[in-house]
Amino acid sequence: MKRKIIVYDMNYFYAQVEERDNPSLKNQAVIVGGKPDERGSIVATCNYVARDYGIHAGMPSHEAFLLCKRAIFIYPRMSLYAEISHQIHLICEEYSDRIEYVALDEGYIDVTNTEHLFGGADKIALEIQRKILERTGLTSSVGVGYSKMSAKLSAGMIKPMGYFNMDTREKWLEVMSDKPVEKISGIGDRIQFRLNIMGINTIKELQEADPYRLKKEFKNVMSEWLLAVAWGYDEREVITEYTEKSIGRSCTLVQNTRDMRIIKNALIDLIKIVCYKTKKRGEFATEIALKIRYNDFQGQSKTKALPFPIDEPMEVLEVVMELWERVDPNKDIRGVGVSLGGFVKTKTKQIALGEDYDLTKKMKIAQLKMDIREKFGYRVIEEVIDSEKEKDDRGKVVRRVYLRI
Numbered sequence: 001m002k003r004k005i006i007v008y009d010m011n012y013f014y015a016q017v018e019e020r021d022n023p024s025l026k027n028q029a030v031i032v033g034g035k036p037d038e039r040g041s042i043v044a045t046c047n048y049v050a051r052d053y054g055i056h057a058g059m060p061s062h063e064a065f066l067l068c069k070r071a072i073f074i075y076p077r078m079s080l081y082a083e084i085s086h087q088i089h090l091i092c093e094e095y096s097d098r099i100e101y102v103a104l105d106e107g108y109i110d111v112t113n114t115e116h117l118f119g120g121a122d123k124i125a126l127e128i129q130r131k132i133l134e135r136t137g138l139t140s141s142v143g144v145g146y147s148k149m150s151a152k153l154s155a156g157m158i159k160p161m162g163y164f165n166m167d168t169r170e171k172w173l174e175v176m177s178d179k180p181v182e183k184i185s186g187i188g189d190r191i192q193f194r195l196n197i198m199g200i201n202t203i204k205e206l207q208e209a210d211p212y213r214l215k216k217e218f219k220n221v222m223s224e225w226l227l228a229v230a231w232g233y234d235e236r237e238v239i240t241e242y243t244e245k246s247i248g249r250s251c252t253l254v255q256n257t258r259d260m261r262i263i264k265n266a267l268i269d270l271i272k273i274v275c276y277k278t279k280k281r282g283e284f285a286t287e288i289a290l291k292i293r294y295n296d297f298q299g300q301s302k303t304k305a306l307p308f309p310i311d312e313p314m315e316v317l318e319v320v321m322e323l324w325e326r327v328d329p330n331k332d333i334r335g336v337g338v339s340l341g342g343f344v345k346t347k348t349k350q351i352a353l354g355e356d357y358d359l360t361k362k363m364k365i366a367q368l369k370m371d372i373r374e375k376f377g378y379r380v381i382e383e384v385i386d387s388e389k390e391k392d393d394r395g396k397v398v399r400r401v402y403l404r405i
């Protein structure tokens with residue numbers, strides 16, 4: 001059956017949320033990220049006014065400051081963005097259960113089997129866009145495609161509040177052929193550069209490229225992928241979290257850092273999201289992975305298999321902090337990720353000496369929390385995930401409480 005896939009992508013997401021909550025920011029250059037005077041700070045994103053100055057995500061904050069001295073820098077409020085992300089997920093889930101969330105602000109919704117219930121994929125896409133605006137006050141761009149690639153590129157076609165349809169391969173060939181090769185997601189700077197050197201600039205030129213020349217330059221797998229994708233072939237499935245072997249989330253930190261408070265806050269946000277998703281699937285995890293990206297862009301993954309299944313953020317944090325012990329302490333961290341896997345259906349009782357562990361009670365509370373959050377949003381319940389003692393400015397011992405989302 002011909003597939004119908006919708007992509008939604010929030011416009012300049014973090015910065016738009018900040019504008020929404022403080023309308024005086026509109027018409028000013030808004031940068032969400034680390035402050036320019038903090039070492040290693042980077043731009044997470046910025047609004048369109050800032051983009052006009054040449055500022056973009058991933059750029060060092062001090063460089064952004066030099067491009068626009070009047071720009072307003074705002075520290076990201078990750079837990080708020082995660083909450084909004086959750087509100088959006090609830091909207092999407094009204095239309096299909098085959099959804100792949102690829103970022104806090106972006107997802108693929110496969111409506112092949114459900115579009116007839118709602119008057120077609122285009123209607124669903126526009127309805128999702130309207131509901132997102134109504135319920136969150138934020139604009140998004142949506143696209144409809146016959147594949148993941150065509151849907152994603154459709155959503156990227158018009159911003160803000162855009163809608164575009166490329167739901168057949170014929171439309172792909174018509175719309176994409178004269179576009180530059182780097183429009184295709186997966187063709188980064190380096191591949192683009194090598195293609196350009198070969199005289200291949202547009203997607204049409206890639207379609208017509210000599211396969212032998214391509215093979216010589218890019219080896220078998222890559223050259224075949226390039227040709228297929230140029231002709232609009234993309235069979236990748238929408239992978240839902242219900243069928244996936246693991247549920248993971250990662251983020252870039254606001255600055256390259258070794259500061260454990262920044263890192264731990266980010267980890268807790270991620271842990272809450274993956275735990276929520278795990279609970280929603282009604283399963284428990286027996287494998288935890290901590291992913292680290294260092295400032296030199298090298299990556300590392302530390303994993304642990306657990307003797308008992310877990311799904312509570314507090315328990316996951318404990319294991320993640322244990323894994324953290326194995327991270328290179330001499331390098332700054334650029335990004336972190338947490339994933340849960342090895343899912344099992346039931347939780348066996350955890351036996352800890354001296355612990356009064358009432359599993360049924362705990363499960364009932366967990367279910368209650370799920371129900372309340374489903375109805376009123378993730379943030380209505382605040383949880384103490386962790387706390388630690390530290391000294392305040394005056395040397396007084398205080399307790400830092402991690403109260404997130």
Ligand code: DCP
Nearest residue numbers: 010011012013014015044045046057058105252
């Ligand atoms: N992000 C980040 N670091 C990056 C890129 C993005 O922290 N290097 C965060 C901030 C963004 C969010 O992820 O708001 C979504 O990323 P997008 O690439 O979708 O960018 P935006 O939503 O900001 O802009 P656009 O309107 O182009 O989608």
Ligand code: CA
Nearest residue numbers: 009010011105
């Ligand atoms: Ca976006």
